Amino acid sequence: MSQIDPGTPTWLRAHNDRTAFRLLLEHGPLTRAQLGALSGMSKPTAAQMLARLERVELIRPVGEVSAGRGPNAVSYGVRDDRITGVAVSMLADAIHAVVVDATDAEHPIAEIRLDDGGRTPEADVRRAVEAACVAAGVDEATVSNVVVGVQAAVNVAGDTLSLTDTLPGWPATGSRARIEEQLGLTAVLENDVNLAAMAERAAGSAADAATSVLFWIGHGLGVALDFGGTVHRGAAGGAGEVGYLSVPRGAGAIEPDADDLTALLGGRAVARLLGATAGQGLADVLDRLDGDEAALDAVADRVVVALEPVLAIVDPDLVVLGGPTGSAGGAPLARRVAARIDRQSHPDLTVLPSATGDQPVLLGARRLLVERIRDLLEADINPAA
Missing domain, CATH: 3.30.420.40 (ATPase, nucleotide binding domain)
Structure with missing residues (x-):
């Protein structure tokens, strides 16, 4: 698009029309009078903005609103079929x-x-x-x-x-x-x-956190690092792939045969904790986690082991427990993890369950x-x- 000089009538029209378009996106369908009130423009100016947006096929009439004694007012909404x-x-x-x-x-x-x-x-x-x-x-x-x-x-x-x-x-x-x-x-x-971390920032538990870590616990493990609303991906996109880290020596008593963190806390390990039988996977038994005090304690112990290297490096304000296991454990699991965190090193760390529903990705x-x-x-x- 060609450059429009600031302050010219053309620039002002473009500015006004973009304002109108954003108000229609934010508030949904609006009449001329409603758009004028929200934008601070007169009704004739609001009508001109609507006409220009309709001419370029960004909006269309979507209904009528009763205007009292006079004729009903037409409401306009953003077209959802263009792109x-x-x-x-x-x-x-x-x-x-x-x-x-x-x-x-x-x-x-x-x-x-x-x-x-x-x-x-x-x-x-x-x-x-x-x-x-x-x-x-x-x-x-x-x-x-x-x-x-x-x-x-x-x-x-x-x-x-x-x-x-x-x-x-x-x-x-x-x-x-x-x-x-x-x-x-x-x-x-x-x-x-x-x-999922972007969703957590936009509409979940991490909305107000300066620095947050989303710990995804499912069949595999993953960490997303959110620094002030920017996800840190690393030089080659591999930041947060904690499932491949070796299990610390001190965790041998928890899962003696685990050689990496996925073997300690991934889907197979959690399914065993929940009493899965032959042929059953994580999805078959995960609903047992809620209310199983012993399993919640065992999962929390393993979560803290997996989080220790992340907390030592990032020292975030917030940890969000997500993924199938993190979401199934919910607030009871988050409370247990918070109680096990080393508070001398992380005195103000908050641990919360994910709040983005069952389709965060x-x-x-x-x-x-x-x-x-x-x-x-x-x-x-x-x-x-």
Whole structure:
């Protein structure tokens, strides 16, 4: 878009129209009078802003509001069919995907079961986009962006992935490029725990923390480091991959055969603590954790062992316990972990359970997509045209 000189009538129109667009996003459908009151503009100016936004197809009439004695007033809302995206969470045996639009409306989550046959980055994402659009009743042609959460270390600059045990068929280099070239979409690949941390900052337990650590406890382990709202990924995207750390010598009494932290606290270890029998996995027994005092104590002991190196290096204000096990343990587990923390070294550390629901990875991906879609739409505001 061409440069608009500040202070000129054209610049002022652009500024006003962007203000109106953001107010419509924030408040939902508005009438001319409502927009004028919120923006501080006169009704004629508000009407002009609405007319310009409608002309570039960013908004449309969506209803009428009773105006008392006079005719009903038309309300205008942001169009949700111009540009959409799809948020994707790649799991070990399934894909979860959901359509995202500029209004951040709720859409059904599609689940696609996976096997290892014929998988590639572009094939997996194509299936996710198709299923999400069918579930939401959205035209696939409107999808321009995808954000994909993966259980891997992601080097954005080099378009490389490592620790890709759950991504058969995905190459170490070039997965994002293949998605973009084959599907014609703009793609972002991001570590799933980092996306969950973004959700925790936006709408969960970490909203007010200066520095927070999200400790993801599920089949595997992961840590996301949030420094003032910025997730620290590391030079090659591997920051927080604590599951591969060796078990400290002092933890031998807890799990003598564990050689790394995943063996100490990952899905198999927690399932055993909860009495899983042959053929049962973590998901089959995790609902037993709530109310099982002995299991909660045992999990808390292991969480503290796994957290010690992270706390020694980062010294955060807050630790959030997330992932399937962290969420299942909830506040009782968080209280136990807090009670076991070395308070001489971390006197003010707070430990809380995750507050982002059962799809934190999709929620984080949605937040990125909403911002991207709104930026793309706002770029169409050019009153000089």
